[in-house]
Amino acid sequence: MIGRLRGTLVEKNSPEILIECAGVGYEVTMPMTSIYALPELEQQATIYTHFVVREDAQLLYGFTNKVERKLFRLLIKVNGVGPKLALAVLSNMSADQFVVCVRHDDIAAIVKIPGVGKKTAERLLIEMRDRLKDWQAQQPVQLVSKDGVIPEQLSADLSQETTFISDNKTDAINALLSLGYKQVQADKAVKSVYNRGMSSEDIIRDALKSMV
Numbered sequence: 001m002i003g004r005l006r007g008t009l010v011e012k013n014s015p016e017i018l019i020e021c022a023g024v025g026y027e028v029t030m031p032m033t034s035i036y037a038l039p040e041l042e043q044q045a046t047i048y049t050h051f052v053v054r055e056d057a058q059l060l061y062g063f064t065n066k067v068e069r070k071l072f073r074l075l076i077k078v079n080g081v082g083p084k085l086a087l088a089v090l091s092n093m094s095a096d097q098f099v100v101c102v103r104h105d106d107i108a109a110i111v112k113i114p115g116v117g118k119k120t121a122e123r124l125l126i127e128m129r130d131r132l133k134d135w136q137a138q139q140p141v142q143l144v145s146k147d148g149v150i151p152e153q154l155s156a157d158l159s160q161e162t163t164f165i166s167d168n169k170t171d172a173i174n175a176l177l178s179l180g181y182k183q184v185q186a187d188k189a190v191k192s193v194y195n196r197g198m199s200s201e202d203i204i205r206d207a208l209k210s211m212v
Contacts, residue, residue, distance in 0.1 A: 002051045009045045014175035028062035031090035037064045071095040078127045085115050088179045099135050102128045114180030172203035
């Protein structure tokens with residue numbers, strides 16, 4: 001089991017990153033909330049990981065703290081919820097914000113997450129309620145409103161330079177597609193928030209906020 005990686009952040013291609021540890025490069029898939037919290041390229045980073053072995057693949061999922069990983073592991077135990085949907089949950093709200101949703105039966109906020117329909121949201125609320133009853137919030141959490149509006153996800157400064165040439169708009173659209181959004185939704189959201197000079201992380205963050 002690979003539980004943690006510490007090394008140099010080489011690439012960000014949301015929702016995947018490449019981190020080099022002792023000369024070995026690991027491809028890790030992460031929720032957007034964790035990617036936002038990463039340092040700049042070529043800086044040292046520590047990532048807590050969850051290793052999945054399938055017949056056709058070996059996959060690493062990463063998180064910048066143990067709390068997000070803990071919720072990810074609880075989510076994938078829910079019937080019908082796999083890693084992709086669990087990442088979508090954590091890309092749209094923090095672990096503590098999700099817990100607030102569950103404790104207040106806020107189905108309106110949960111169905112805003114791509115790939116989560118009403119039945120899946122109801123299943124999440126029911127199955128996660130007991131599993132989260134002893135959850136201790138890591139920081140003050142703003143309550144998700146009953147109209148489904150998710151608070152601002154992170155206040156970290158996301159502006160950063162990249163050392164490789166890429167089409168940031170295309171990267172942002174591809175990241176949204178990988179999170180479960182439809183092509184039309186992704187195109188419209190990116191177009192509505194894009195300004196010249198924005199990094200792909202900035203575009204993704206603002207596009208996600210525009211769709212809640």
